[in-house]
Amino acid sequence: MPIDKHTGEFIDLTEAKEMTNSYQAAFPNEPKCFFLGSEKLQSVIDQDGCIGLRMYRAFDVVRNEQNVVIVxxxxxxxxxxxxxxxxxxxxxxxxxxxxxxxxx
Known part of the structure; x- marks a missing residue:
């Protein structure tokens, strides 16, 4: 599948709720979500040549918790x-x- 700045789809709340609630039921001990501020996200997006973001699941050994790395x-x-x-x-x-x- 080609990658471009239009990758992804908008979904409605019903589908989003079904997906997130299904994940939380299947993985009750996993984090539900992570919040990252818009200024930091925008700084990553505004880099020359950036067409999108990739989110890696990560584990912070110092804080002993899961997180994400955005690139x-x-x-x-x-x-x-x-x-x-x-x-x-x-x-x-x-x-x-x-x-x-x-x-x-």
Whole structure:
């Protein structure tokens, strides 16, 4: 599948809720989500040649917890590892929107 800046699909809340709630039921001991600030995400996106983001699941051995590593991706589908790498998202549980339909 070709990679380009249009990759991905918007979905409605019903599908999003079904997907996130199914994941949380199948993996009850895994983090539900991670929050990363828009300024940091925008800085990764604004790098020259960046057409999108790739999110790697990660484990922080110092903090002894899961997280994600965000890296920009160029038009050839390559990780822009010499650029900005974003980590240290705020994990849920601990910091969650308890009223969100995406968090069962």
């Amino acid at each position: 920009g991706v160029d038009a050839n589908g390559n990780d822009m590892t010499s650029g900005l790498l974003l980590d240290k998202g705020v994990m849920c549980p601990q910091n969650c929107d308890v009223n969100s339909p995406l968090s069962s």
